[in-house]
Amino acid sequence: MAGALTPAGTPVRVVMLGSGNVATHLARALHSAGADVVQVYNHHISGAERLAAEVGAAATAAVDEIADDADLYIISVTDDAIAPLAEALGKRGGVWVHTSGTTPASVLAPVTGSYGVLYPLQTFSRDVEVDMSSVPIFTEAATPEALELVDSVARSISRTVSHADSEKRKLLHISAVFACNFTNHLWSFSVDILREAGEKLDVLRPLIEVTLAKALAAGPDAGQTGPARRGDLGTISRHLEALPEGEARELYRRLSESILKKFHHI
């Protein structure tokens, strides 16, 4: 992938606002792709300095020190902090995007007419490397010129860039919460239970990989198996008895009920 260039043929100058998981991975990928990450802003200077050092940028914790000559400003802070930050920024030049799944693009209107979104559909942890080129990125922007810049920057780091309006992006985000956050939470119960059995999650790796392959190939409904799918109430009740009272047992009950209902056993 070629680095993103401005219409004048120079590397895109980027300011990153935020230094959390998403900001870190985006700044790293942009830096690697030849963009010029000029500055990192964070309301705690230590976070700004850490990320800035990684990508050869300046660091600031002061809103009024944010560079005014960048091409692209990426706001990557917690969802609830985006709108207050936009209000605090006031009118600015350049193209402004946020990276949130669920926040409308228009919360950036107080800053500029050239606003948009660059939403990477991935889970980021600071210290786990991610191959950004395979991460689907969804973009939108308020003007064609802004969209062109955002798309060009997105394509410089990912092979899969498509457009999604705020409504579609929210649906993508919700589906990702089910598929990633909730799924991962269920795996944490597996880990607890496996610990009692003297085993690690790795013993379930072939099982999980086949489950995913089946879900991708034929859909999760066609591939569903297990006691609740079979309507095997005896096994379900033996499992409930074996689980200590608490969240694992409650979720086992609730999710089994959900599957039993879906497959018309209750």
Added chain:
Amino acid sequence: MAGALTPAGTPVRVVMLGSGNVATHLARALHSAGADVVQVYNHHISGAERLAAEVGAAATAAVDEIADDADLYIISVTDDAIAPLAEALGKRGGVWVHTSGTTPASVLAPVTGSYGVLYPLQTFSRDVEVDMSSVPIFTEAATPEALELVDSVARSISRTVSHADSEKRKLLHISAVFACNFTNHLWSFSVDILREAGEKLDVLRPLIEVTLAKALAAGPDAGQTGPARRGDLGTISRHLEALPEGEARELYRRLSESILKKFHHI
């Protein structure tokens, strides 16, 4: 992997009781590994005939026609049907195992003293090929001689064979229900939501793969992300508003609560 042989050096003669998903994949793998699958029993003859034809065996639906000269009998029927079938069989020769995660080995005691379990930790759908050699198989048996035969048969089809008593096997099974059945159920909600967004589950593949890689490498707790992990109540309530009333919304609420509690946000 070498085919399983009897102490006399001849291929192990196997009778498969059942013709469902697990029975089908085990019979195929044993047949490929050089075992002699002599007969398939099923209470519906059509199921027995289908599987028998695949592995060059005879088919029967009559308990009193079950061969009496096999080395290993594998009962692979729904959990609740194992004990009644064992009662109906009465005293028999040979080594008898079932393949259930949650049923104690001892339900086979009415049939023989040489009983045990051969439990493959995998999800099987009849028409989806599975590389059995990578499936962890857990065995147990009531006598050393029976265990030797069961292990030798298990090792002829899988690289990963270990022992697990009935208690440990039940824990493995419960952990698998969380990691596979419940997870797959959550993916079905992702599919529904993605359909509305004009996308397929494939768009989440990089996300799910990274989630799994992180969970395996550092544990699911370390890798947890998302609105509930961050305590981002604004996003959670926007997601709940976006979901139509029903099971997806109820589970979103319940699972978010569970994560919020786990990470001390509520």
